[in-house]
Structures are given as C-alpha cells and as structure tokens.
Amino acid sequence: MFEHVSFYKTLESFEKSVKSGTYLLMIAQETLFLELPKKEGLVYAGAIFPKIIFKQKTYASGLIAARLAKTSTLHVMDIHKECNPLSCIHNSHSIFTIVDGYSAAIYDFLENLYTLIPETCKLIGAGSGKNTLIQELTIFDQTRFHLESAIVISSKKSIGLGVKHGWKPLHGPLIASQCHDTTIEKMNYKDAFEVYKNAIETESTLRFDTTPFFKISQRYPIGLVRYNQDFLVREPVSTDGKSIKVVGKLEQNSIVCILTCKENELIQAAHEAAILSCENRENETVHSVMVVDCISRFLVLDKKYSQELKAIAKAYEPQTLLWGVLSVGEIANANQEGIEFYNNTCVIGTL
Amino acid sequence: MRHLNEQLFIAFECISAIGSSLDLKIMVEQFQKVFARKTGALASIYWYYDERQHTYTQLSFQGKKAFLPLFKTPKTCIPCPILSLDETKTKNLLHVKIDEDWMVFLFHAPYTEIELIKNMLESFKEKLENAVHGCKNHSELIGINQKLERLIQEEVAKNREKDQHILQQSRLAQMGEMISMIAHQWRQPLSSISTVAASLKLKLSLNRFDYTTKEQEEANKLFLQESMNKIESYVRFLTHTIDDFRNFFKPNKQKESITLSQLVNRTLGIIGKALEVNGITLHVQTNTTHEVLTYANEMMQVILNILKNAEDIIKEREVKNPQIHITLSSDKTWQIITIEDNAGGIKEEILPHIFAPYFSTKTDKNGTGLGLYMSKTIVEEHCGGQIMASNGAYGALFTIKLKEDATP
Numbered sequence: 001m002f003e004h005v006s007f008y009k010t011l012e013s014f015e016k017s018v019k020s021g022t023y024l025l026m027i028a029q030e031t032l033f034l035e036l037p038k039k040e041g042l043v044y045a046g047a048i049f050p051k052i053i054f055k056q057k058t059y060a061s062g063l064i065a066a067r068l069a070k071t072s073t074l075h076v077m078d079i080h081k082e083c084n085p086l087s088c089i090h091n092s093h094s095i096f097t098i099v100d101g102y103s104a105a106i107y108d109f110l111e112n113l114y115t116l117i118p119e120t121c122k123l124i125g126a127g128s129g130k131n132t133l134i135q136e137l138t139i140f141d142q143t144r145f146h147l148e149s150a151i152v153i154s155s156k157k158s159i160g161l162g163v164k165h166g167w168k169p170l171h172g173p174l175i176a177s178q179c180h181d182t183t184i185e186k187m188n189y190k191d192a193f194e195v196y197k198n199a200i201e202t203e204s205t206l207r208f209d210t211t212p213f214f215k216i217s218q219r220y221p222i223g224l225v226r227y228n229q230d231f232l233v234r235e236p237v238s239t240d241g242k243s244i245k246v247v248g249k250l251e252q253n254s255i256v257c258i259l260t261c262k263e264n265e266l267i268q269a270a271h272e273a274a275i276l277s278c279e280n281r282e283n284e285t286v287h288s289v290m291v292v293d294c295i296s297r298f299l300v301l302d303k304k305y306s307q308e309l310k311a312i313a314k315a316y317e318p319q320t321l322l323w324g325v326l327s328v329g330e331i332a333n334a335n336q337e338g339i340e341f342y343n344n345t346c347v348i349g350t351l
Numbered sequence: 352m353r354h355l356n357e358q359l360f361i362a363f364e365c366i367s368a369i370g371s372s373l374d375l376k377i378m379v380e381q382f383q384k385v386f387a388r389k390t391g392a393l394a395s396i397y398w399y400y401d402e403r404q405h406t407y408t409q410l411s412f413q414g415k416k417a418f419l420p421l422f423k424t425p426k427t428c429i430p431c432p433i434l435s436l437d438e439t440k441t442k443n444l445l446h447v448k449i450d451e452d453w454m455v456f457l458f459h460a461p462y463t464e465i466e467l468i469k470n471m472l473e474s475f476k477e478k479l480e481n482a483v484h485g486c487k488n489h490s491e492l493i494g495i496n497q498k499l500e501r502l503i504q505e506e507v508a509k510n511r512e513k514d515q516h517i518l519q520q521s522r523l524a525q526m527g528e529m530i531s532m533i534a535h536q537w538r539q540p541l542s543s544i545s546t547v548a549a550s551l552k553l554k555l556s557l558n559r560f561d562y563t564t565k566e567q568e569e570a571n572k573l574f575l576q577e578s579m580n581k582i583e584s585y586v587r588f589l590t591h592t593i594d595d596f597r598n599f600f601k602p603n604k605q606k607e608s609i610t611l612s613q614l615v616n617r618t619l620g621i622i623g624k625a626l627e628v629n630g631i632t633l634h635v636q637t638n639t640t641h642e643v644l645t646y647a648n649e650m651m652q653v654i655l656n657i658l659k660n661a662e663d664i665i666k667e668r669e670v671k672n673p674q675i676h677i678t679l680s681s682d683k684t685w686q687i688i689t690i691e692d693n694a695g696g697i698k699e700e701i702l703p704h705i706f707a708p709y710f711s712t713k714t715d716k717n718g719t720g721l722g723l724y725m726s727k728t729i730v731e732e733h734c735g736g737q738i739m740a741s742n743g744a745y746g747a748l749f750t751i752k753l754k755e756d757a758t759p
Contacts, residue, residue, distance in 0.1 A: 119417040173360060227361045227389050228464070251385060253367035255360035335391065338414075 001094060001155035001351055002066040005288055005323050007054040009062050011037060018042060022068040024096075024153060026325050028052045030061040036142060045076045045151045047098045047128035049136040051326040058298065058310045064323055065209040066138070069091045072155040076141045079109040088140040089113075090153035091267075092166040098347070099341075101127025101328030102135035104181070107249050109150060110331065110339040122161045123339055124349040126292040133237055142193040160281025160350030163334040167271025167344065171199035172257030173225055179252045184222070185243040187256070192244045196220075199258050206240075213239055213324050218296045221344045222246055233259065235296055235343035239342050247343045249328060250326030263304055266297060270308045270346040274315035277348040289316055290349040291324030297344055298326050312348060360470060361389040366475050375399075375486035376411055379454070382479070383413040392456040393442065394418040398425050407453070418457055425453045430559050433469065445469055447476060491497035493628050495498070528659065535624040536592045540585040547578050547585075595620050596647065608642040608666060611679040611688055611753075618654040626662055631673045639681040643753045645734050650753070653726040653738070654688065657749045661692040661724065664747070670694050674745075685736075685752040696742035705740055 002024070008014040015023075015037040025046025027033060033048070044065075051058045056343040079099060089095060094115060099106050106127070110271045117123060128138040129296035150252060151264040174195065178186035187195040197208050206216050214237065222244075223231030234256075250256075274289070291312060313322050368385040372378040383395045394414025398407040398420040407425050419444065435444050443465050445456045458465050554560060554574075595617070615635060619626075626633060658675065665673040670693060678689045697705060705711050708724040723740075730738040736753040 115414065115416050117415060117417070119415060173356070175363070225357065225360050227357050228391065251364070251368070253364055255364060338388065 001069060001072050001096060001153065001157055001159065002287070003069045004067040005054075006065050006321075007052075007059075007062060008065060011063060014063060014065050015039065018065065021074075022074055024066045024068065024074070024151070025063055026052050026066075027063040028061050031063055032061075036040050036140060036144070038142065043142060044076075045074055045139070045141040047126075047140070047151065048130060048136075049126065049128060049325040050131035050273070051298065051329055052328065053291050053293070053309065053322065053324045054202065055079060056306070056313055056322050058305065058309075058326060066323075068153065071157065072153055075152045076146060077150055077152065078141065078146075079103060079148055082112060082309065089117055089121075089152070089154045090334070092121055092156060093158040094155045094349075095124075096152055097123065097125035097154040097331060098128050098139065098154075099125065099329075100135070100139055100148055101129035102133075103148050106304060106329070108246040108339055110341060114333065114339045117333075119329065120158075121333075122159050122349075123331070123333045124159065124290060124292060125326035125331030125339075126163060126325050126347075126349055127331065127341070131328070131330040132293050156351075160275030160277040160279070160348075161332055161334060161347060162273035162275065162280070162343065162348045162350075163330075163332050163340075163346040164269035164276065165230070165342070166266040166275035167221060167223060167231060167233055167259035167261050168229070168265065169218065169223065169257040170203055170260035173224075173255050174257065176250055176252065176254045176256050177256065179250045182249055183243050183245050184250060184256075184290045191242045193239045193242055196239075196244055196258060203260070208238050218300050218344075220258065221250070221259050221296075223257045223259040225251070225257060231257065231259060232340060233342060233344045235294075248341055261300065263301055266301060267304070267311045269315060269346075270297075271311035273346045273348045274312040278315050278351045281350045286316060286320055288321040288351045289313075290321060290326050290351055291322060292330045292332075292341075292347040293324065294330055294344045294346070294351070295326040295328065299347065308346070312346075316350075352663070359465070362471055362475065364389055365471075366478060368476065368501040369478050370482040370485065371722055373486055373489040374489060375483065378482060378486055381413045383411060383454070386472075387413055387456065387558055390456075390458075390471075391460060392445075392458055394422075394457045396455050398421045400453075402451070410452075413732055414457070416418060421457060422455055423563065442447065446504070447472055447479075449476070449480050450487075452483065454479075466731060481608075529621075532622055532625045533592065533596060535628050536621075537589060537625075537626075540588045544582055544585045547581050551575075580608075591622070605646075606644050607647050608644050609647050610642050612637050612638055612640070613688055615654060615677055615688070618651045618658065621651075622658050622662075623656055626658065626675070628660060629666060629673070631662060631665060631675055633675050633677065635679070636679045637679045637715065639679050639686060641681055641686055641755060643686050645736075647732060647755055649729045650751075653729055653751065654690070656722045656726050657690050661694065661747070664694040665692060668694050684754065688751040689748060689751075691743045691746060691748040693745035695746055697740065697747050699742075700743070702740060706738075 004123075008017070011027075011031065018039070020041030021043070021046040023042070025044050027046060029046050029048055029050050052061050052064050053059075054063060054064055072308045091285070097113070101111060102259060130136060130138065137147055139146045139149045139151060157185075175186055176184050176192075177189045178184075184192040186192055200206060200220050201208070201217060206214065217236035220236075222234045222236060224234060226232060234248045234250065236244045236246050238245045270293070277289075278286070289312065291309070293308070297308065301308055309322065313320070316322075328346040330345045330348045331339060333339045334340070365382070368380065368382045371381045379397045383397065384391065387395050392414075394412070397410040399410040400407055412419060421444070426673050433446055435446070441459065443458045443462070444462070445458060445465060445468065447454045454622075458468070462703050518673045560571045562571065619633065623633070661675050672693075676691045680687045686704075701712065706723050706727040709725070727738050728738045730751055730753075734753060738749060739750045741748050743748070
C-alpha cells in the first residue's frame with residue numbers, strides 16, 4: 001500500500017525534503033499548521049489526529065508522511081455521497097480509510113463502502129479529529145480542507161488485520177430500552193445515566209459528584225453484545241443527567257453491558273490484535289505495521305501506554321516499523337459481516 | 352449458560368426489530384440488518400412474491416454486492432431447501448419462507464452453529480410472518496385509500512362541472528324571470544304611450560286640429576304639449592326601470608349604507624308589478640329606519656328570491672285573496688326583515704332541508720334548488736347575517752337578520 005513512511009517534526013521540513021509523489025499525511029493535533037504545502041508534482045491528502053505513533057513512540061506534534069505505492073490509489077470524497085464512483089475499489093485487496101470521526105454520517109458511509117468492496121478485501125481505518133469532542137475541519141488535500149469527508153486509499157496488495165480491545169463486563173446485560181441515534185435514553189426502562197452511575201459507584205470508589213464524567217467514562221465504556229463475538233465498544237462522551245451520549249449509533253433494544261478493564265488486559269489485547277494481524281497476512285514479507293489505537297486507551301493507560309506499543313511490536317521482527325495514529329474511533333472489517341466503527345479498540349494492520 | 356444467554360439476547364433484539372415499520376421494505380431491511388449483525392450472516396436477501404405475475408423480485412439486499420450472485424432467484428414450482436451450500440461449497444444459505452416470500456441468509460460458519468441460528472429464526476418466524484402480513488395489508492390499504500381519494504377527486508370535479516352547468520341554467524332561468532318581470536313593468540307605460548299616440552293619430556285623421564283661430568291654435572299646441580309630456584314621462588319610467596334591472600345584475604363589490612325600507616322598495620321596483628298582475632296584495636310595515644352597511648344588490652337578490660318563491664306557491668296552490676306581508680323591525684343586535692305569505696306554509700318534513708343545495712319542490716318548473724341555498728350563503732357567509740325559515744299562522748315565514756355593520 002505504501003512505499004515509504006517518514007516522520008517529520010514540522011510541515012516545513014516535510015515540504016523541503018519531499019520532491020514529488022502521492023502522500024498520505026497524518027498530522028498530530030498540536031502541530032503548527034498554517035497553510036497547505038504547495039509544490040509541483042506533490043499530491044497528498046491527510047488528516048489531523050490527537051496523536052501520531054512512529055517507531056513505538058507517540059507524538060502530540062509532528063507528522064507522518066506515507067508515500068503511496070504505484071499500485072495504490074487515493075480519493076478524497078464527501079461522505080454524504082454514494083461511493084459508487086470509486087471504481088478502483090472493486091479490484092482492491094486492501095483499503096485504508098480515514099473518516100471525519102465526529103460526523104453522524106459515518107455509519108451510512110461505511111455501510112455503503114462495505115457493499116462495494118470485494119469479498120476478500122480487508123479494510124483498516126481511523127476516525128480523524130482533535131481530542132476536543134468538537135467537529136472541526138480535519139481532512140484536507142493539496143487544494144483545501146474538507147468537512148464531512150473521507151479519504152479512501154485502495155491497494156492491490158493484501159494486508160493482515162487484527163482487532164481486539166480487552167474490555168470485560170462490569171455490569172449487565174442491560175437492555176438499551178430507549179435509544180435515539182447516538183443517545184441512550186433508558187437502560188432497563190430507567191434513566192440511562194442513573195443505571196450507569198449506580199453500577200460504577202457500586203463497583204468502584206469513583207464518584208460522579210467529584211470526578212468529571214469523561215474521566216470516568218473513558219474507564220467504563222458501553223459494550224454491545226454480539227452472538228459468538230466480542231463486545232462492540234461504544235464510549236460515552238457526555239450526559240445531561242438522564243441520558244448518555246455515546247460515540248456511535250445504537251439500535252433500540254440493543255443488549256449492552258457496562259465494561260471495565262485491567263491495564264494489563266488492555267495491553268494483552270493489543271498484543272493479541274498484533275498476533276492476529278500478523279497471522280492472517282498473506283504476504284511473507286512485512287513492510288510495516290499500522291496501528292490505529294483509540295486515544296482513550298492512551299488516556300486510560302497513561303504512562304503504561306508505551307507498554308501497549310511494545311506489546312504490539314513484540315509480535316513482529318525487531319526492526320519492523322510501527323506507525324499509526326491515536327484516533328477518534330477505529331475502523332476495520334475484521335469479519336465478513338460489515339465494516340465496524342469501534343471505540344476504545346486497538347486495530348492493527350500488517351502491511 | 353453464557354451461550355444460552357447470548358441466544359436469548361440475540362432473539363430479543365431480533366424480535367424487537369420485527370414490525371419496526373409498516374413499510375415492508377424498511378421493516379425487512381431493519382430485521383435483516385439486526386439479524387445479520389447479531390448472528391454473523393455475511394449477506395441476506397428478501398425475495399418478494401408477485402401474485403399477479405407469479406414471479407419473485409428482490410425487495411432488499413444487505414451485505415457486500417460481491418455476494419449477490421450467490422443468491423439464486425427462487426422458483427415458484429420448486430420449494431427452496433431450508434439449508435444449502437452455495438456454488439463455491441464454502442458458504443451456507445439459510446432459506447426461510449415468509450408467507451409466499453423467501454428470506455435468505457448467507458453464512459460462513461460451522462453447520463451446528465447455523466442449525467442453532469435456523470432454530471432461533473424458526474422460533475420467531477410466525478411473528479415475522481404476522482409483521483409481513485401487517486405491512487402488506489397496510490400497503491394494500493394505502494392503495495385503496497389512494498384509489499378512493501382519486502375517485503373522490505374525480506367525483507368532486509364532476510360535481511363542480513355539474514354545479515357550473517346548474518348555475519348557468521339558474522342564471523338563464525333568472526334572466527327569463529327578469530324578462531317576464533320587465534314585461535310586466537313595461538306593459539302599462541307602453542300601453543299608455545300607445546294610447547297617447549293613438550289619440551294623436553285619431554285626432555289627425557279626423558282633422559280635429561283646427562288652426563283657424565288663435566285660440567284653437569293655442570288649444571292644439573297645449574294638447575300636443577301634454578301628449579309629448581306624457582310620452583316623455585312614460586319613457587323616463589321605462590328608462591328608470593331598465594336601469595334598475597341593469598343595476599341589479601351589475602356585480603357590486605362595495606358595501607353601501609341602506610335602510611331596510613330602501614332595500615325592499617328597490618326589490619319591489621323589479622318584482623312589484625309581477626306580483627300586482629298576479630293579484631297578490633303586498634303589505635309593507637316599517638318599524639325601523641336604521642341603515643345597514645351591506646351589499647345591497649346581493650340582499651335584493653335574496654328578498655327577490657323569497658318573494659318569487661311566494662308568488663310561485665301562491666299561483667300553484669291557487670290561493671284566494673293572496674297576500675304577502677313584509678315587516679321591517681329591529682332589536683338590540685339585528686335589523687330584521689320578515690316575509691310571510693298566506694299560501695299554507697312549508698311541509699314540516701322538508702322544512703329542515705330547504706336551504707340545502709339542489710333541494711327543490713319545483714320539479715315541474717325548472718327549479719334548480721339553488722335559490723335558497725345561495726340566499727343562505729349570501730346572508731350568512733357574505734353579509735354576516737342570519738336567515739331562517741318557519742311556518743307562520745298563514746304560510747311560510749322567512750326571517751332575515753342583518754347587523755348595522757354587516758361584517759361577516
């Protein structure tokens with residue numbers, strides 16, 4: 001998919017060192033970013049993320065420039081429009097996509113994209129945006145910034161894919177008895193926040209009166225129950241004292257659990273995702289490893305986060321390049337049923 | 352135990368997705384989406400059976416389009432196997448018959464697991480069938496309603512056309528009546544003009560105009576002067592009458608202040624002579640001199656209509672000593688006109704219907720049944736008043752109430 005991946009501290013240094021070619025840029029949110037680089041022969045598209053990962057280190061400032069292989073194609077598109085013009089994806093074996101992480105249209109876009117991809121095609125992706133819970137212009141190409149958009153890179157080379165989160169049920173199962181889009185209004189026919197608060201305050205020493213909601217919700221996401229599969233994690237982001245708003249849509253009457261984690265289990269899950277990704281790759285040689293990890297996992301693990309990256313790296317040869325983003329939502333089609341938009345999850349792509 | 356719990360949860364979510372909409376496509380899509388997500392189905396399709404054509408058409412498809420060729424259109428004569436392998440022999444197709452339709456799911460999972468899923472689906476198949484029936488019935492009802500709506504619109508259009516036709520007829524009848532009234536009004540002045548002209552002609556033929564003396568010459572001049580004055584006076588009357596008729600037909604969009612007495616007198620200027628010719632005695636009693644602000648021509652049309660109806664029934668029933676009493680009075684709120692004839696009244700059973708459109712008792716006399724309906728519309732909707740009918744001591748009694756400023 002990519003020929004060469006490099007890290008740059010500033011956009012200027014990138015502009016100076018590259019000559020021509022097609023690039024994917026992943027920029028950390030604190031990077032000084034005043035104007036889009038313009039250079040003859042330079043084609044690029046990119047997005048802003050809370051942090052970037054390069055060689056087992058995370059950066060709040062700087063950018064990763066990944067030069068596309070000649071067999072890869074790059075598109076920037078409005079996610080409200082049909083994906084049908086993307087004729088190139090019909091013959092692709094792998095796809096990398098970046099979608100505006102705060103857009104409400106993510107699900108429709110991913111559903112539409114899923115219907116078009118070939119049977120054996122694997123997809124990895126990330127939700128772009130800053131760690132502020134506010135939707136901003138975060139996707140761009142060499143011409144301008146794009147709102148409610150997506151970047152789709154398709155390649156004829158196959159990849160390995162692994163998805164794991166490591167969260168375990170704390171309380172439940174519960175019926176999300178009243179839901180509206182991304183808001184859970186009732187759980188077990190009671191106000192959702194009341195049920196959520198009681199469960200967490202009974203099982204932990206944390207108190208909602210003294211601790212900000214998001215500090216607690218990062219540690220206690222909601223998990224959607226699936227038959228014979230792991231939970232699909234949804235992160236609560238806010239409350240009005242009655243309902244809970246989560247990242248991602250929920251169907252009414254979904255069965256959910258309140259999840260919790262042990263730090264070592266999160267790290268172990270990341271390692272398992274890497275092993276899974278490494279094992280189900282079709283190519284013998286590994287060019288590099290792409291990590292799409294949730295920014296909430298970084299905040300929960302805090303100083304131990306470096307251990308998660310080490311655990312991922314452990315699944316590969318020591319010299320293997322590890323790069324990626326800490327994102328606002330992770331995207332993958334780990335199975336054949338559809339493209340999922342995950343939260344608090346670790347997605348590993350073996351390129 | 353965990354497995355059983357999971358099955359229960361999945362069943363609950365799938366059952367919750369059944370009947371989420373009365374639109375069959377939306378309902379089926381929602382169910383397919385939830386069921387596929389929960390059970391790991393790779394794709395699913397819903398084949399809708401067309402009873403008229405005896406063929407299956409694809410109503411909805413969920414999943415990668417790449418899987419679409421694996422779903423074969425069902426045949427009406429051969430029932431689909433519940434479980435079968437696809438062409439590549441790597442995936443399983445689970446067929447579920449819903450009424451005459453088929454829902455098919457594609458799985459890539461061990462046979463035992465698909466067997467479990469099949470059993471789960473069988474457990475709520477009846478509910479799914481009921482929901483599908485509900486959607487189809489709803490769609491049929493919508494179709495019937497739309498057809499009914501279309502029929503109603505067509506009938507309303509036909510009725511409007513009929514109304515136009517009847518109104519046209521009514522106008523022609525009204526004009527015919529007007530011509531008859533003009534004839535009555537003009538008969539006397541024309542006959543007088545004729546008399547004056549005949550006497551002049553006779554005198555001329557008999558050489559009665561003697562100019563031999565100055566006195567005789569003066570007398571002849573005086574005679575001619577008087578005759579010309581008479582003719583002029585009759586012509587003025589004729590002109591005045593024709594102006595009255597013309598004004599009556601002129602559309603009047605401006606309200607004017609007018610007393611009830613003036614309204615009645617103007618109306619009698621049109622119909623009075625006709626009533627007189629038919630030997631009907633008119634009694635007008637005026638107890639009010641207040642003015643009302645109203646559409647005078649339209650109110651005259653109402654009074655004229657009631658008087659004409661009275662005239663018709665008096666003639667029909669051959670009433671002896673026929674009379675019409677018009678009383679003009681007022682109370683705190685209203686200026687009131689009552690018109691009562693002595694033709695025996697309106698039958699009690701038809702009294703509640705006389706203001707209804709197309710209601711007429713004049714079946715043999717070109718009655719349109721619109722006169723009183725239009726009178727009620729004019730008084731109540733246009734002039735902000737009231738019109739009522741009842742039976743008085745001797746005949747039909749019509750009461751028209753108008754406010755001084757008759758704003759509707």
